[in-house]
Amino acid sequence: MMAVRTPGRHHPSLFMRPHWCAVRHVGIDKCQRANMFKWIFNKTRSAWFPSKLVAIFAGVDRRIHCQKETLERCMPQNVFQDAVSRIDRFSRDAGIDEEVIDRLRRPHALLSASLPVRMDDGSTKYFQGYRCRYSDVLGPTKGGIRYHPGVTADEVQALALWMTIKCALVGLHYGGAKGGVVVDPKSLSRLEVERLSRAYVRAMADFIGPDTDIPAPDVYTNARIMGWMADEYQTIKRVSAPSMITGKPIQLGGSLGREEATGRGAYLVIREYAKREEWVPHNTRVALQGFGNAGYHVSRLLARDGYKIVAISDSKGGIYDDAGFDVEDIFAKKQATLGLGDIYCDCSVCDVAGRPITNDELLALDVDLLIPAALQRVINPRNVDQVRARSIAEVANGPVEGGVDDQLRRHKITVLPDVLVNAGGVIVSYFEWVQNRQGYSWTLDEVRERLKQLIVTAFNDVWTLHSGEGLTLRDAAYVTALRRIAEAIEAQGSRAYFNPSK
Ligand code: NAD
Numbered sequence: 077m078m079a080v081r082t083p084g085r086h087h088p089s090l091f092m093r094p095h096w097c098a099v100r101h102v103g104i105d106k107c108q109r110a111n112m113f114k115w116i117f118n119k120t121r122s123a124w125f126p127s128k129l130v131a132i133f134a135g136v137d138r139r140i141h142c143q144k145e146t147l148e149r150c151m152p153q154n155v156f157q158d159a160v161s162r163i164d165r166f167s168r169d170a171g172i173d174e175e176v177i178d179r180l181r182r183p184h185a186l187l188s189a190s191l192p193v194r195m196d197d198g199s200t201k202y203f204q205g206y207r208c209r210y211s212d213v214l215g216p217t218k219g220g221i222r223y224h225p226g227v228t229a230d231e232v233q234a235l236a237l238w239m240t241i242k243c244a245l246v247g248l249h250y251g252g253a254k255g256g257v258v259v260d261p262k263s264l265s266r267l268e269v270e271r272l273s274r275a276y277v278r279a280m281a282d283f284i285g286p287d288t289d290i291p292a293p294d295v296y297t298n299a300r301i302m303g304w305m306a307d308e309y310q311t312i313k314r315v316s317a318p319s320m321i322t323g324k325p326i327q328l329g330g331s332l333g334r335e336e337a338t339g340r341g342a343y344l345v346i347r348e349y350a351k352r353e354e355w356v357p358h359n360t361r362v363a364l365q366g367f368g369n370a371g372y373h374v375s376r377l378l379a380r381d382g383y384k385i386v387a388i389s390d391s392k393g394g395i396y397d398d399a400g401f402d403v404e405d406i407f408a409k410k411q412a413t414l415g416l417g418d419i420y421c422d423c424s425v426c427d428v429a430g431r432p433i434t435n436d437e438l439l440a441l442d443v444d445l446l447i448p449a450a451l452q453r454v455i456n457p458r459n460v461d462q463v464r465a466r467s468i469a470e471v472a473n474g475p476v477e478g479g480v481d482d483q484l485r486r487h488k489i490t491v492l493p494d495v496l497v498n499a500g501g502v503i504v505s506y507f508e509w510v511q512n513r514q515g516y517s518w519t520l521d522e523v524r525e526r527l528k529q530l531i532v533t534a535f536n537d538v539w540t541l542h543s544g545e546g547l548t549l550r551d552a553a554y555v556t557a558l559r560r561i562a563e564a565i566e567a568q569g570s571r572a573y574f575n576p577s578k
Pocket of ligand 1: 293295297367369370390450451471472499501502
């Protein structure tokens with residue numbers, strides 16, 4: 077485990093503020109290079125001479141805080157910078173105190189750990205694990221754990237920042253957090269996944285806990301993994317503490333309705349939006365990217381109301397049918413074959429009408445509603461001009477890259493933002509935590525009803541600001557959340573309180 081240090085309430089030897097830009101994202105892909113030249117061109121077209129160029133590169137360097145000269149240059153558009161740049165402008169445009177924005181520009185703490193796992197062949201492999209507690213201004217921190225080969229510290233910090241905004245937006249007394257392990261879980265046996273999950277908790281046991289930081293499932297983690305993690309934590313601490321993690325199996329203290337919560341919350345938000353836009357479900361065409369937990373439930377509920385789900389994809393590819401799919405049927409087949417790839421018409425098991433399409437084609441479909449429900453930044457400068465959907469509901473976290481918000485607005489594409497659309501997951505996670513602490517279980521109807529109350533209230537708050545102040549829905553959601561965080565910071569005393577003359 078790395079020795080780390082951070083200000084605040086924690087043991088000083090355990091944590092550190094990361095050299096986040098120093099340890100990764102050293103490669104510059106084509107798109108970033110194109111962006112960089114576009115940016116330089118815009119800055120310098122009036123006066124193109126070398127000294128200006130040098131000054132610009134110096135500015136880029138300062139912005140990304142690279143601390144070690146020997147390291148390769150990193151670009152500002154990594155996913156964490158992208159997330160921070162989204163909140164940066166609110167101090168200017170929405171009157172949020174600069175002190176609040178400044179506090180949210182960096183995480184409270186990031187723990188990075190090497191996780192040793194005994195593999196089935198007897199060898200030991202080391203996996204990189206992260207946990208970021210972004211802000212605990214509103215309460216203990218909360219956020220999922222992701223298993224994916226693409227996990228980076230930047231990604232974990234970005235996701236933790238979004239969790240901070242999300243919890244504030246829906247009125248939970250939680251701060252934001254996130255965790256991840258760099259691994260392709262599909263390459264591991266079940267026993268190896270269990271050992272990895274327990275190793276993660278052993279490394280993080282002093283960082284997480286029912287009153288400090290409460291994990292949950294995310295991409296490629298599920299209820300069973302949460303159950304193993306709860307067991308490992310309780311073994312280490314020698315206590316019964318089911319509220320240390322949410323998304324557990326029902327038999328181990330999980331909440332009814334947690335499994336479907338993210339998809340149901342997204343469905344409720346889309347339904348509220350559809351009422352405002354007077355959509356007729358049977359005439360509304362939907363394309364879904366990412367047929368996992370969240371994607372399945374939102375598409376199932378929309379299809380039940382009559383929406384036409386014309387395209388569905390997962391990591392192996394997608395399928396398209398103009399007449400709309402029977403979502404439950406596709407789900408049953410995917411369960412049987414473990415991949416939409418096997419449902420393609422050129423494969424043996426195919427008895428589903430429709431044709432195969434790629435994920436790129438799916439994102440460019442002419443539909444009323446596009447639902448990205450897989451990973452972040454799938455709509456980016458490379459493909460934004462191809463997007464023809466009228467609206468986008470961000471079920472995934474951060475599927476639209478920060479830099480393309482303006483282009484979507486210019487193309488009159490409405491974005492229902494992730495911090496609202498997928499907040500159902502954390503809301504029902506909060507309910508699970510409350511039930512565990514009460515030692516009392518709620519019925520499924522109670523859970524669904526309370527979820528509806530919270531998420532529809534959040535939608536109405538956002539809609540009121542959107543209509544009243546002419547903000548985009550994303551900006552309205554961020555401003556609502558930032559104002560709540562600002563009030564909490566102000567309650568502790570901010571610059572305005574301690575130095576009223578300034
Ligand atoms: P999941 O692992 O159940 O499903 C992810 C799905 O995405 C899988 O079907 C996978 O095949 C697919 N996928 C992966 N890479 C893809 C690609 N390149 N193109 C198309 N599909 C691809 O995960 P989930 O829990 O449904 O989470 C999905 C998204 O929703 C993530 O961004 C997650 O952060 C977000 N989210 C989930 C929850 C939750 O409670 N599950 C809560 C809030 C946000």
